[in-house]
Amino acid sequence: GAGVSQSPSNKVTEKGKDVELRCDPISGHTALYWYRQRLGQGLEFLIYFQGNSAPDKSGLPSDRFSAERTGESVSTLTIQRTQQEDSAVYLCASSLGFTGGYTFGSGTRLTVV
Amino acid sequence: RKEVEQDPGPFNVPEGATVAFNCTYSNSASQSFFWYRQDCRKEPKLLMSVYSSGNEDGRFTAQLNRASQYISLLIRDSKLSDSATYLCVVNPRGGATNKLIFGTGTLLAVQP
Numbered sequence: 001g002a003g004v005s006q007s008p009s010n011k012v013t014e015k016g017k018d019v020e021l022r023c024d025p026i027s028g029h030t031a032l033y034w035y036r037q038r039l040g041q042g043l044e045f046l047i048y049f050q051g052n053s054a055p056d057k058s059g060l061p062s063d064r065f066s067a068e069r070t071g072e073s074v075s076t077l078t079i080q081r082t083q084q085e086d087s088a089v090y091l092c093a094s095s096l097g098f099t100g101g102y103t104f105g106s107g108t109r110l111t112v113v
Numbered sequence: 114r115k116e117v118e119q120d121p122g123p124f125n126v127p128e129g130a131t132v133a134f135n136c137t138y139s140n141s142a143s144q145s146f147f148w149y150r151q152d153c154r155k156e157p158k159l160l161m162s163v164y165s166s167g168n169e170d171g172r173f174t175a176q177l178n179r180a181s182q183y184i185s186l187l188i189r190d191s192k193l194s195d196s197a198t199y200l201c202v203v204n205p206r207g208g209a210t211n212k213l214i215f216g217t218g219t220l221l222a223v224q225p
Binding site: 031033035041042043045048050056091095097099100101102103104105106107 | 144145147149155156157158159162200202204210211212213214215216217218
C-alpha cells in the first residue's frame with residue numbers, strides 16, 4: 001500500500017486479556033519496527049525485523065510481549081495478560097533497508113482497564 | 114547517560130522568529146541522524162536527514178558536529194503550523210542495523 005497501515009486504531013481491553021496488534025508495512029520495505037509511546041513520553045523501541053535475519057527483540061519489556069512477521073509483509077505484536085502499564089500507543093514503522101528514516105503508521109492506541 | 118538527549122522545552126516563539134534546537138548523542142560511532150516532527154496525538158514524520166556537511170530544506174537547516182556529538186535544527190521565519198514536537202533521532206551503530214534511537218523531543222509553540 002501507499003503507507004504503513006495499522007489495525008485496530010483503538011483497542012480497549014480488560015486487564016489480563018490478550019491483544020493482537022497488526023501492521024502492514026509499505027510494499028517492498030524489508031525492515032519493520034515496533035515502538036511504544038506512553039502518554040507524554042518518548043518512543044520506546046520494542047522489536048526490529050530485517051529481511052530474513054533473526055529479529056532484534058532487545059526492547060521487548062517482558063515475556064508477555066512477542067511479535068511475528070511473515071516474510072517481508074505483515075507483522076503482529078501480541079501482548080499476553082495485559083496490564084495497565086501496557087496502555088500506550090503502539091507504533092509500527094518500515095524502511096527500505098539498512099539506512100534511512102522510517103515511515104510510521106498512525107498507531108494503535110491501547111487502553112487496558 | 115541517555116543515548117540521545119534533548120531540551121524538552123517548551124520553546125514559545127512569535128511568528129516570524131528564528132528558533133534553534135540542539136541535541137546531543139552519546140555514541141561517537143553513530144552513523145546516521147534525522148529530525149522528525151510529531152504533532153499532538155499523531156505519528157512521527159520524517160522532517161529531514163542530517164548530513165555531515167549540513168543541509169537545508171526551505172526554512173529548515175540541519176547541522177551535525179561530530180567532534181562535539183551534537184545535532185542542531187534551525188527554523189527560520191517560524192509559522193503557526195511549525196508548532197509541534199521535534200524529535201532528534203540517531204542510529205548509534207550503523208552498519209547492518211537500522212535501529213534508530215529517538216530523543217524525547219523538544220516542544221515548539223509558535224504564537225500569533
